Amino acid sequence: MVTIYDIAKKTGFSPTTVSKVFNGYSDVSQKTRRIIMDTAEELGYLPNAHARSLTTKRSWTIGILFIETSGVGLLHPYFGGVIEGFKKVATSKGYDLMFVSKDIGGKKSGYLEHCKIRGVDGVVIVLPDYTDPYFIELLESDIPCVLLDQESDSKSTVYSDNVAGSIEAIEYLYSLGHRDIAYINGGQTFAGEKRLQGYMQGMQKLGLPVLPQHIVQGSYDYTVESGRIAMEELLKLDTLPTAVFVAGDNFAIGAIGAIKAHGLSVPEDISAVGFDDIEMAKYVTPALTTVRQDTYVLGKRAADMLIYCIEGGSEIQQAVIPVELVIRDSCRPL
Amino acid sequence: MVTIYDIAKKTGFSPTTVSKVFNGYSDVSQKTRRIIMDTAEELGYLPNAHARSLTTKRSWTIGILFIETSGVGLLHPYFGGVIEGFKKVATSKGYDLMFVSKDIGGKKSGYLEHCKIRGVDGVVIVLPDYTDPYFIELLESDIPCVLLDQESDSKSTVYSDNVAGSIEAIEYLYSLGHRDIAYINGGQTFAGEKRLQGYMQGMQKLGLPVLPQHIVQGSYDYTVESGRIAMEELLKLDTLPTAVFVAGDNFAIGAIGAIKAHGLSVPEDISAVGFDDIEMAKYVTPALTTVRQDTYVLGKRAADMLIYCIEGGSEIQQAVIPVELVIRDSCRPL
DNA sequence: ATGAAAGCGCTAACAT
DNA sequence: ATGTTAGCGCTTTCAT
Numbered sequence: 001m002v003t004i005y006d007i008a009k010k011t012g013f014s015p016t017t018v019s020k021v022f023n024g025y026s027d028v029s030q031k032t033r034r035i036i037m038d039t040a041e042e043l044g045y046l047p048n049a050h051a052r053s054l055t056t057k058r059s060w061t062i063g064i065l066f067i068e069t070s071g072v073g074l075l076h077p078y079f080g081g082v083i084e085g086f087k088k089v090a091t092s093k094g095y096d097l098m099f100v101s102k103d104i105g106g107k108k109s110g111y112l113e114h115c116k117i118r119g120v121d122g123v124v125i126v127l128p129d130y131t132d133p134y135f136i137e138l139l140e141s142d143i144p145c146v147l148l149d150q151e152s153d154s155k156s157t158v159y160s161d162n163v164a165g166s167i168e169a170i171e172y173l174y175s176l177g178h179r180d181i182a183y184i185n186g187g188q189t190f191a192g193e194k195r196l197q198g199y200m201q202g203m204q205k206l207g208l209p210v211l212p213q214h215i216v217q218g219s220y221d222y223t224v225e226s227g228r229i230a231m232e233e234l235l236k237l238d239t240l241p242t243a244v245f246v247a248g249d250n251f252a253i254g255a256i257g258a259i260k261a262h263g264l265s266v267p268e269d270i271s272a273v274g275f276d277d278i279e280m281a282k283y284v285t286p287a288l289t290t291v292r293q294d295t296y297v298l299g300k301r302a303a304d305m306l307i308y309c310i311e312g313g314s315e316i317q318q319a320v321i322p323v324e325l326v327i328r329d330s331c332r333p334l
Numbered sequence: 335m336v337t338i339y340d341i342a343k344k345t346g347f348s349p350t351t352v353s354k355v356f357n358g359y360s361d362v363s364q365k366t367r368r369i370i371m372d373t374a375e376e377l378g379y380l381p382n383a384h385a386r387s388l389t390t391k392r393s394w395t396i397g398i399l400f401i402e403t404s405g406v407g408l409l410h411p412y413f414g415g416v417i418e419g420f421k422k423v424a425t426s427k428g429y430d431l432m433f434v435s436k437d438i439g440g441k442k443s444g445y446l447e448h449c450k451i452r453g454v455d456g457v458v459i460v461l462p463d464y465t466d467p468y469f470i471e472l473l474e475s476d477i478p479c480v481l482l483d484q485e486s487d488s489k490s491t492v493y494s495d496n497v498a499g500s501i502e503a504i505e506y507l508y509s510l511g512h513r514d515i516a517y518i519n520g521g522q523t524f525a526g527e528k529r530l531q532g533y534m535q536g537m538q539k540l541g542l543p544v545l546p547q548h549i550v551q552g553s554y555d556y557t558v559e560s561g562r563i564a565m566e567e568l569l570k571l572d573t574l575p576t577a578v579f580v581a582g583d584n585f586a587i588g589a590i591g592a593i594k595a596h597g598l599s600v601p602e603d604i605s606a607v608g609f610d611d612i613e614m615a616k617y618v619t620p621a622l623t624t625v626r627q628d629t630y631v632l633g634k635r636a637a638d639m640l641i642y643c644i645e646g647g648s649e650i651q652q653a654v655i656p657v658e659l660v661i662r663d664s665c666r667p668l
Numbered sequence: 669a670t671g672a673a674a675g676c677g678c679t680a681a682c683a684t
Numbered sequence: 685a686t687g688t689t690a691g692c693g694c695t696t697t698c699a700t
Contacts, residue, residue: 003693014671019695027669046450050393051693053384054676060439061432080414087433094440096452098395098432099421105394106428116380118430224617253617260619283558283587285594285619337677348687353679361685385677388692 002045011039022047053119062090062306063100063120065111065138067127076222076250077278078295082126082148085299093307095121102134110134112141122310124148124302127189144309146302149191156305158298158319162191162275165291165323166198166245167205169273172289172325173243174206177334178271181208182241184230184255186248187220195247195275214241218251227254228261235262242334243271249278249290256284256330271331287328297321336379345373356381387453396424396640397434397454399445399472401461410556410584411612412629416460416482419633427641429455436468444468446475456644458482458636461523478643480636483525490639492632492653496525496609499625499657500532501539503579503607506623506659508540511668512577512605515542518564518589520581520609521554529581529609548575552585561588562595569596576668577605583612583624590618590664605665621662631655 004018011018013032020028021036028036039045053059064086066079087097100123104114111134115123122144128135130150138145145155173181183199186192196215203210218230227250234244235258246252252274256266266272266286274281277292301319308317338352345352347366354362355370362370373379387393398420400413421431434457438448445468449457456478462469464484472479479489507515517533520526530549537544552564561584568578569592580586586608590600600606600620608615611626635653642651 001693005693015694016671016673016696017669019693020670023695029669032669046447048388048693049452050384050387051676052695054382054388054678054693055695057676059384076414080410087435091433091435091437092440094438096432096434096438098430099425100430101421101425103425104428104430106426113380118383224613250613253614257617279558279584280587280614280618283591284614284617335677338679339677349677350679350688351686353677354686357679363685366685382677385692386679388677388694389679391692 001048002043003048004045006043007036007039007045010043011035057119059119059121060095061098061118061120062095062310063115063118063123064097065100065123065125065128067129078222078276079126081295082299082302085296085301086124086303087299089300089303090307093303095307111138112143115141115143122146122306124306125150127191130190144306146306146309148298148302149189151190154316156309156317156319158302158305158321159191159194160293160298160323161320162194162323163198163201165275165293165325166195166247167202168323168325169245169275169291170199170202170206172327173245173271173273173331174202174208176243176271176331178243178331179208180214180239180241180243182214182216182234182244184227184234184244184246184251185215185217186222186251187218189220192247199245213237218247222248222250224250224254224257227251228258229254231255231258235259235264240270243273243331245273245275247275249274249276249281249288252288252290252330253280253284256286256288267330267332273325273331277326281326282328286330289328289330290326292324292326294321294323335382336377337382338379340377341370341373341379344377345369391453393453393455394429395432395452395454396429396637396644397449397452397457398431399434399457399459399462401463411610412556413460415629416633416636419630419635420458420637421633423634423637424641427637429641445472446477449475449477456480456640458640459484461525464524478640480640480643482632482636483523485524488650490643490651490653492636492639492655493525493528494627494632494657495654496528496657497532497535499609499627499659500529500579500581501536502657502659503609503625504533504536504540506661507577507579507605507607507665508536508542510577510605510665513542514548514573514575514577516548516550516568516575516578518561518568518578518580518585519549519551520556520585521552523554526581533579547571552581556582556584558584558588558591561585562592563588565589565592569593569598574598574604577607577665579607579609581609583608583610583615583622586622586624586664587614587618590620590622601664601666607659607665611660615660616662620664623662623664624660626658626660628655628657 004015007018008015126148147157149159216230216233219226274288274290277290281288338349341352342349460482481491483493550567553560608622608624611624615622
């Protein structure tokens with residue numbers, strides 16, 4: 001392995017000067033700089049990130065933490081988009097991304113421990129189970145963090161405008177003449193709660209009664225199958241709603257499957273609106289009307305905020321990303 | 335920050351002894367071990383991974399490299415599954431995962447450079463553009479690697495049994511009475527080529543002619559939209575095939591969309607078989623008959639092989655993971 | 669403009 | 685069973 005000492009020896013300068021060159025210090029002559037750069041090139045020198053981190057206490061690494069309990073992980077389209085966006089800006093600013101789990105070295109530990117041992121400069125937290133004590137511990141630490149789909153006083157957060165999106169969905173259904181609008185929620189998550197809140201606000205705003213039997217809790221995992229199961233609940237009702245607003249496209253697709261399985265059809269018998277606008281949404285039958293959230297932007301914004309924080313920014317920021325209703329074929333006028 | 339020196343000072347033992355305790359050396363008395371462990375706990379000691387890596391030349395980090403050109407990245411279900419599986423076993427064996435890009439420190443460099451600078455112990459390479467010179471450079475290096483969906487003499491590889499899967503698909507269509515079977519390929523990838531090969535072998539084996547106009551190249555990205563476009567080609571033919579085998583479920587869903595858009599239906603007019611078995615496959619209409627590949631297993635196997643290699647194994651391994659035809663509703667007997 | 673010296677936190681030979 | 689010494693590759697005062 002070629003080190004700065006090799007370059008120093010070969011050029012006759014000191015390791016200090018060599019180091020200065022690579023760190024862009026101004027107190028090195030142009031000539032010396034050239035010689036050192038050329039020699040580095042010639043010897044195939046590459047810096048050693050570990051050695052650098054050891055002295056500078058900066059790893060240029062960002063930890064990425066996403067929930068592990070559901071088992072779906074990256075398979076959910078939400079994560080993919082967010083991580084892609086995040087990675088894009090983090091990389092361009094010189095950071096690498098590392099997955100952070102509860103375990104390290106094959107042993108149980110905790111997120112905070114993991115972060116400290118690895119010396120990450122900051123952490124993005126995606127869709128966490130916010131009752132997890134290890135998560136709380138991280139939140140209360142002084143490590144720079146940004147939370148997605150989460151609210152917090154101590155850390156910066158970014159999330160989609162779930163409330164507005166839900167209200168828009170309800171208003172759209174209302175405009176089509178629907179009055180009996182059910183809601184399938186996405187488990188006990190921040191986004192789920194906000195969407196539920198939006199549903200209720202929307203209904204109330206329009207003077208529509210919120211019926212308890214019209215609200216069903218889907219499970220946390222946001223899988224198609226869970227959506228199917230949730231819809232089954234609704235289909236047991238004596239008088240069916242004329243529309244369902246579903247807190248996730250996977251869910252919605254499952255729900256539509258359930259409706260079809262009951263010999264009913266969408267949108268003829270029941271109209272449906274989803275949330276997310278996954279790629280598949282426009283290709284399922286009927287093409288899904290849904291609230292689009294821009295996960296890529298979510299990720300990019302999160303990276304901006306985290307890096308701001310890592311680089312000394314002390315202000316706790318909060319970004320709410322607008323969503324947009326995309327009208328397709330899963331709703332009909334009454 | 336608490337270091338082993340703090341523990342040494344407090345307990346009266348030397349830093350070496352403390353280090354030995356944490357590294358499980360046997361030449362430390364039980365009593366001493368206890369004292370040191372307790373003190374570590376009490377002081378809240380956490381090891382510093384960078385310092386350790388600096389001396390040991392082992393980072394316990396695995397780089398993960400996946401193609402960046404297509405722009406879909408993690409959004410494709412394939413990646414998600416593979417990475418999940420990989421992460422699962424890597425984590426359990428003490429490794430963390432870090433994304434490796436062509437850039438480092440915000441500057442262009444190359445994969446190999448990035449890996450060396452970060453000191454990763456090995457790299458998983460997922461679906462690369464194998465003409466990329468930076469990729470070649472990595473392949474020819476001495477860094478432990480495992481390749482997914484790839485063939486190589488110098489590195490271990492793991493991939494699904496694309497050929498057998500394709501043959502099975504063709505045989506199934508044949509058994510249903512289909513003779514005019516078209517094929518939509520997935521771009522210039524290893525998997526695409528293998529599936530094409532399987533298609534041709536299957537056709538030949540059954541004595542069916544392979545018509546050039548029945549083979550269309552989809553684009554590299556495996557998106558629904560590309561599948562739609564590819565199918566449009568096929569639909570321009572004077573005599574349409576009675577079935578299409580499509581090298582990816584996203585593709586297949588797009589293709590089915592195109593068929594419907596032409597006023598035809600699946601499977602009544604054209605039968606379709608996909609490849610992947612993504613979650614959505616059973617929820618689209620018609621539910622998609624497809625060749626299931628187990629991306630989770632792919633990932634786990636890859637991790638096993640890479641770690642074997644990292645830990646000194648010199649044998650170059652090759653794993654072919656079986657696939658399975660899943661019959662649903664997108665094909666009909668002729 | 670350049671360099672000497674010390675130190676980041678840890679481990680590995682090599683004593684004892 | 686325990687400790688001494690040196691060193692991993694780099695940066696950072698602080699001199700000169």
